Amino acid sequence: MIQLLLRTLLLERQPRPAAPSAYRQTLLELPLRLLQQGGGDGPLLELLPQLQQALQADHACLLLPQRTGPGWRALGERAACADCPEHAGELPLPGVVQLCRGCLQQGRFQALCGLQQEEGRSALLLVGFSGRPGIGQRNQLRDIARRLGEVLQAFAEDRRLRRRELSAERGVLARELHDSVAQQLGYLQIRSARLQSVLGDTRQAEVMLDDLRDTLRSVHRQVRELISSSRLTMDGRTLRQALEASVAEFARSSSCVFSLDNRLPGNCLPADSELQVLQIVREALANVVRHSHARQVRIRLWPTASGLEVEVCDDGIGLPEDLPDSGHFGLSIMRERAAAIGAELSVEALPKRSGTRVHLRWSRP
Structure with missing residues (x-):
């Protein structure tokens, strides 16, 4: 009985699992929210203050590759990050956390965390601290970067698949327009010209045929434009x-x-x-x-x-x-x-x- 009582007291004194923090819940919901907002930056901007609070940091900034071409697209407190990526030297690999050497020389503690690469291009999470971050903060930041990188990489892959599907749909539409509507309109233009020669010089018939021919020509041009538009890509x-x-x-x-x-x-x-x-x-x-x-x-x-x-x-x-x-x-x-x-x-x-x-x-x- 005494042993059972002691065991019960020990179990009650052990710390219970903490409830999920706000940033963990936001990370879990992030893929769905990104999809719902069409890839907008709103969900990421909401996440950054939560990461800053969880890490007890001064600021947090996310640097993503530009959608086209070189350079960074900054989310969060970009001014606080200043020129950190430019003087940090070699950028960290995905999942690696390191302090920026250039910032250290200036008395700043800026942690750079590599994220999963998007189409061969790096992304960075930059977090500024008032002092040197401890082991617990580094481990937490590494875990955050892993989860966030997986989300960003999965969403980038989804965007690539959607672009590919959209291009395929445009190609199908172009072929269908060309093989059906455009050819039929071309045939009607030929028939209207033939009808004019059969009817002779009747004035009313001439007016009607002119209107028919002009309308068909206009519709035919518009369909051709739709075909060209559906095929046009960068x-x-x-x-x-x-x-x-x-x-x-x-x-x-x-x-x-x-x-x-x-x-x-x-x-x-x-x-x-x-x-x-x-x-x-x-x-x-x-x-x-x-x-x-x-x-x-x-x-x-x-x-x-x-x-x-x-x-x-x-x-x-x-x-x-x-x-x-x-x-x-x-x-x-x-x-x-x-x-x-x-x-x-x-x-x-x-x-x-x-x-x-x-x-x-x-x-x-």
């Missing part, structure tokens, strides 16, 4: 290369003289926004070639303090005074693409009917 090119190729393409198929002034630095846009900007510029150029009777076309892209601006101007006949808000296929497509990336689009006639200006303004979220 295909490994930079935005600069894709724009230059597009301008050269339109120059070969028209008598317009094009000038391209692109002052955007590389990798200033997310990949999905780059494709939408390219599509908007291409649609604007297509409208110029089809409708404006322009001789000169100027395309300009330049950075701003908050994002970028794009402008396509021509010296054509300008816009009609009664242009409706809807009913124009090209304009509605451009507006939808601008809205998809949170950009502002305006289409306006230049003074004295001296042409048309398409203006796109995009601000970083």
Whole structure:
């Protein structure tokens, strides 16, 4: 009985398992929250203060690879991290925690923790301490980095699979449009021309046939544009290369003289926004070639303090005074693409009917 009582007292004095801390629960929910928010940074930004509190640190910062091109994308207190990755020397491997030598020489204690690599590119978790972190803090940071790295790598793989599936779906759509609708419309155009020769010179029939032919030609062109749009990707090119190729393409198929002034630095846009900007510029150029009777076309892209601006101007006949808000296929497509990336689009006639200006303004979220 005494032995049983002593055993019971010893068991009661042993520490019970602590309830999961806030950051552990957030890490468990992180994959689902990233998927729900489409890969937005909100869930990661909520996690960083929890990590800072759990580690008893001064600040925490997450450095992720830019979505396109070299360089870092910083989340959290980037100012507190200063130039740490640049003077830290060799960056730590995934799962390795080390103190930045450059910061130590300046009397700062900055822990760099390597995360799982995304497509061969490193990510870092930077945590600043008021003093040298202890063994317990290092072990906890190593465990956090392992869990966080696994989530980021899994989500990056999911993004790659989704991009691949989307590209495959666009290819299927393009083939279906080409093999069915486009061919049938081409056949109807031929039949309408044959019908005109059979009916002779009846005036009413001529008017109806002209309308039929114009409508079919317009629908046929729009379907071709959809096929081209569904096939269009960056295909490994930079935005600069894709724009230059597009301008050269339109120059070969028209008598317009094009000038391209692109002052955007590389990798200033997310990949999905780059494709939408390219599509908007291409649609604007297509409208110029089809409708404006322009001789000169100027395309300009330049950075701003908050994002970028794009402008396509021509010296054509300008816009009609009664242009409706809807009913124009090209304009509605451009507006939808601008809205998809949170950009502002305006289409306006230049003074004295001296042409048309398409203006796109995009601000970083």
